[in-house]
Amino acid sequence: MPRYGFVIDLKRCYGCYSCQVACKAANHTPQGIDWARCVPAETGKFPSSLRQMLPLVCQQCANPTCMEVCPTGATTQDENGIVHVDKNLCMGCKACMMACPYGARQSVEDWKTYFPDAEGGLDPYEAYAKEKWEEKNGYGMATKCDYCMDRVKEGRQPACVDTCPAKARYFGDLDDPESEISILIKREHGFQLNPEFGTDPSCYYLPPR
Amino acid sequence: MELKAQSKWRWLIAAYLFLAGLGGGAYVTGVVADFLGGEWVQISKIGVFLGFPCVAVGCLFLIADLGTPKNFWRAGMRPNTSWVARGTIIITTFMIVGVIHIGFWIWPFHALEDAVGARQVIGVLGTIFAVLTMIYTGILLGANRPIAFWSTAMVPLLFFVSALSTGIMAVMLIASARGGALTGQVEALARMDILLIIMEMFVLVFYLQATHRVPESRASAKLVLTGSVAPLFWVGVVILGLIVPIILELIGTFGMHGEGGAAISILASVSGLFGGLCLREVVLSGGILAPLRAGRFEFALPMV
Numbered sequence: 162m163p164r165y166g167f168v169i170d171l172k173r174c175y176g177c178y179s180c181q182v183a184c185k186a187a188n189h190t191p192q193g194i195d196w197a198r199c200v201p202a203e204t205g206k207f208p209s210s211l212r213q214m215l216p217l218v219c220q221q222c223a224n225p226t227c228m229e230v231c232p233t234g235a236t237t238q239d240e241n242g243i244v245h246v247d248k249n250l251c252m253g254c255k256a257c258m259m260a261c262p263y264g265a266r267q268s269v270e271d272w273k274t275y276f277p278d279a280e281g282g283l284d285p286y287e288a289y290a291k292e293k294w295e296e297k298n299g300y301g302m303a304t305k306c307d308y309c310m311d312r313v314k315e316g317r318q319p320a321c322v323d324t325c326p327a328k329a330r331y332f333g334d335l336d337d338p339e340s341e342i343s344i345l346i347k348r349e350h351g352f353q354l355n356p357e358f359g360t361d362p363s364c365y366y367l368p369p370r
Numbered sequence: 371m372e373l374k375a376q377s378k379w380r381w382l383i384a385a386y387l388f389l390a391g392l393g394g395g396a397y398v399t400g401v402v403a404d405f406l407g408g409e410w411v412q413i414s415k416i417g418v419f420l421g422f423p424c425v426a427v428g429c430l431f432l433i434a435d436l437g438t439p440k441n442f443w444r445a446g447m448r449p450n451t452s453w454v455a456r457g458t459i460i461i462t463t464f465m466i467v468g469v470i471h472i473g474f475w476i477w478p479f480h481a482l483e484d485a486v487g488a489r490q491v492i493g494v495l496g497t498i499f500a501v502l503t504m505i506y507t508g509i510l511l512g513a514n515r516p517i518a519f520w521s522t523a524m525v526p527l528l529f530f531v532s533a534l535s536t537g538i539m540a541v542m543l544i545a546s547a548r549g550g551a552l553t554g555q556v557e558a559l560a561r562m563d564i565l566l567i568i569m570e571m572f573v574l575v576f577y578l579q580a581t582h583r584v585p586e587s588r589a590s591a592k593l594v595l596t597g598s599v600a601p602l603f604w605v606g607v608v609i610l611g612l613i614v615p616i617i618l619e620l621i622g623t624f625g626m627h628g629e630g631g632a633a634i635s636i637l638a639s640v641s642g643l644f645g646g647l648c649l650r651e652v653v654l655s656g657g658i659l660a661p662l663r664a665g666r667f668e669f670a671l672p673m674v
Contacts (some may be wrong), residue, residue, distance in 0.1 A: 171664060202371060202667040215662060230513055232455035233444035255378045256454050262516035262660060264671040268437055287478055301437025309394045354662050358515050366512020369665045 163334035164223075164242045164363060165308055167322075168342040168351060169216050171369040173329035176201060176214035180321035180330065184359075187309060189290040189319030196265070196306035197321040202234045213369050214332070218321065219244065219306035220354065220362030227303075228258035231365035242335075242363050243307050251302040258303065261264060262358045266303045287305055308332070373589040373670050375599075376517070376657045382435040384650035386505045388536070389428030390461065391529055392646065394500035395537015397468060399559070401493035401500075404486075413555045416536070417543045418493070419476055422468030424540075425461060427509045439576030452571065456527055457506045464499035471496055504533035516604035516656045517531015524577040535566040536646035539615065543639035546632040556635055560619040567616045567642075574607075582653065585668070590656040603652045614638065 176199050184190065184197035188228040200215045221242050228244060235250035236257065258266045272291050274283055283291060298304045309319035309355035313332075317323070322330040333342035342365070345351060400417020408609050433442045445459035471492050475482035482489040508526030515521050540576040542559050545552045578595070581587040618638035622631050661668040 163596070167624035179452040198672075200662075200669045200672060202666075202669045204666045211666070213664070213667045215664060215667070217662075226515060229451045230445065230454065232448050232452040232458065233441060234447040235444075248445060250441065251438060253439075254454055255434075256452070256514075259517060263662065264659070270437070291455070297548070299438070303437075322605050348461060352664075355516075355660060355666065358660075361565065366664055 162229040162240045162336075164336045165221065165313070166242070166333060166335035166342055166365065167218060167308070167347065168331040168333075168345045168365050168367060169218075170327075170329045170331075170345075170349075170367040171213065171215070172200075172367065173327045174214045174216055175327055177326060179308035179324045179326055180216055180218075183308070183320040188306075188310070189293040190304075191269050191294060192289070193269045194267045194304060196304075200258070211329040211370075215366075216321075217263060218308070218364060219263070220263050220360065222360035222362045224361050225235065226260040226262070226358065226360055227305075229240040230256040230260040243310055244305065245307060246303050246305060248297060248299050248302055253303065254305070262355050262360065263362070265305050266322060267305070268303050269300060271300050272355060371661060371668050371670050372482050373658045373661060375590070375593060375655055376659065379435075379654050379657070381651060382431050386428045386432040386435070386648060386655050387510075387650040387654075388528065388647040389424045389431065389501055390507050391504050391533030391650075392540055392643070393421045393428065393468075393537045394426030394464070394504040395535070396424065396540045397464075397500045397537070398497050398504075398534065399537050399541050400499050400604040401490075403555075404490060404493055408551065409555055412552055413541060413545060413559070415476055417541045418468070418471050418496075420474055420540055420544070421496070421538075422465055424501065425465055425468070429461065429465075449490075450539050453506065453510045457510055460499055460502045461504055463648055464496065466502050467492065467499060469497040501530075504530045507533070511653065511657070513529070514657075516660045518584050518587035518660060519581055519656050519658060520536055520653070522577070522580060524573065524580055526571045528570070528577050528649075531566060531570045532649055534605045535563055536564065536643055538563045539639040539642045539646075542635050543605075543643070546635040546639070549632060553631060557623055557631070560635060560638070563642075564616055564619050564623070567612055567619075571612055574612075584660070586658045586660045590658045594652055595657070599652055599655050602648055602655075606648025607645055610641045611648060612642075615642035616647070 167341045178199050180197040195336050197218050203210055203212050205211055216305055221244055225244050233250050233252050235247045238244045318332050322332045331342050333340040349367045353362045395419045400414045404414035414422055433439050446455045449455040449459055496615040505526045508529035511520035511525050538559050542556050545556050578591055581591045593599050618634050623632040659671050661670050
């Protein structure tokens, strides 16, 4: 069984937000939910200041704190490391959103249209997206990234990896020492975000410049 | 980098944490009073009678906060790791014991009126779960490792002391409002509450002092002491929750008695109870998630 993982190269990312948009298109997420997203930060003082983007996805931790605090049993982890929320079991207590150090858990109360001034309700594309969203997810419940498991099962890459124009994102098997991501982590000193929380994320980052 | 406080758990959860603590505290006050006997049994009835309804109303606030309330009954499914689940079991047990205690002593049945021993056994059992209820409301927040402002043993202690204090104040409020014979008991409760408020002041100072270790908890302390939460903290918690009740209780204990004394103890209790609610909201709205670190950069999480 593979353990699916990500490598995100921080020195390659230039913050175009393509991953955020691709995720939205692939997973039909409503307004207010971004499973893949980019967070900016700055350091230093002008004129010697630097700006860096941090692309975030669910870290699919080996020891997920979201699963630890989930009281209902709605959160489960597959053998391949992917953490899921069952829409029929979640009660929306938001405990996981407080416990996840990476902000991977998000929820919305309702579908807010992108075109509030349009007449005649949702246009067919948005209506389709809403329908697809409600198949696996819902409102009030916790939702999260699952590394596009539907695409991976078809032999494709997660949408954000496919779309990244800087080639800053890699997807693969952490358990296979010969995989591209395993080699990258070893050779380029890949690190996990905030290891002090003891979550052992499956998403590794290559150092910024 | 500007760190923002979480916005998902606010007044509804604060009301729940407050009422769960209040109910537990009032119940414990009632059980202890039962052991003192004599006139204290009247105080005991008030305390025991407050326990179950307060916690039950608190649970309604909790359910109102859920995103999909139809699944609320699943809340206790994973007690092996989840504090929400453990708390659900603790609180449910406390409510069951509380209902039995009320039902067979005060209303509708009176079987325990003369069976003092059985009543006290139930009381001790209920007290165990009442204490667990009061402490768990703090541990629930402490289970969130990325939020340093909550992830400390001071929060359960703070909530426990506040729960006992607000529980006593609720009993004082009802006893004074009913008027008449119980002034001696109310004054004794007020003296106890003065001690608890002094303790709560110390715990609060140590709590805020201990939160200066990491950037996110420094940001939390700043938010609470001088930021947007500061008015609620200084007016709600410090003035209305601690200073006003302690001054009024000191006046009531050492100065005024009789009719004026009852009015003072009602005023002190209402003010202190409101302060207890504000304390929960202040702790909740001070919760800030740790920034993510990569190299020299620190990234603040948006929209949590």
